[in-house]
Amino acid sequence: MNDILEGYAKSATPxxxxxxxxxxxxxxxxxxxxxxxxxxxxxxxxxxxxxxxxAWFAAAGHRVLAVEPVKELREPGMRQHISPNIEWLDDKLPTLSKAQNYGRFDLITLCGVWQHIEDRDRQLAMLSLGSMAASGGKMVMSLRHGPAPLDRPVFSICPDETIELAKQYGFSLLRRVETGSIQAGNRALGVNWTWLAFQMTDPSI
Known part of the structure; x- marks a missing residue:
């Protein structure tokens, strides 16, 4: 994970x-x-x-905890998106040790994140996410499939395994959708996505 974060730091050009x-x-x-x-x-x-x-969520009135471990991304974001509805936090998967101190959330989003978590760390990561989800709250994940830059490698993801892992930690599947990339460059490379939406139905797990 540290190598991937360093890759994002080096890629964080204007x-x-x-x-x-x-x-x-x-x-x-x-x-x-x-x-x-x-x-x-x-x-x-x-x-x-x-x-x-x-910022999009905050503009709609939601209170957002923006969790980002890469300083080179987080700090420009803090300067650009100044909102009383956004609180920034330097924290990372799989433990989310700081974020877990903020209580439970009605929605957790992981957009283009899960493929960077190695298989050996995914169980701990899902445990951490489950501990942050409110009863009845939702979790949305987009899973990337296909090639990636060498300095930001991705790991193979099986959506079925991700669904079963989420179930182990109290999440029930609401939706699964397979889509292409909205970016022309990624489409040309054969990148596609699986979107998963869950609801926390058993926070006691």
Whole structure:
């Protein structure tokens, strides 16, 4: 994980950040858009990057904990997205040891994050996420499949295994959607995504 974070730190050029920020959140989240909360709630955005999604949620009135371990992404985000509804936190998977001190959340998002977690760490990561989800709260994950830059490697992900792992920690599957990439460059490389949406139905686990 540290090598991947270093890769993101080195890639955090103004051009990289601009490409990330220019993506439309409604388009990014379109596979699960109708499942997102309509009334202001508490959201944990895990792997928040420069805060594109956190700012979108905050603009809708939600209170967002933007969790981002890469300083080179987090600090530009803090400068760009100044909002009383966003609190930034330097923390990372699999333990999320700091984020767990913030209580439980109505929505947890992991957009383009899970593929960076090695298989050996995914059980601990899901345990951490389960401890942060409110009863009845939702978790949305996008799983990337396909090639990635050498300095930001991804690990193979089986959606079925991810679903079963989530079930072990109290989550029930609400939706599974397979999509192509919204970025032309990634589409050309054969990148595709699986979107998973869960609901916490047994927080006692």
């Amino acid at each position: 051009e990289f950040i601009a490409r990330y920020n220019e993506l439309d959140c409604a388009e990014v989240y379109s596979p699960v858009l109708d499942l997102l909360p309509q009334t202001p709630l508490r959201i944990a955005d895990i792997g928040a990057g420069t805060g594109r999604d956190a």
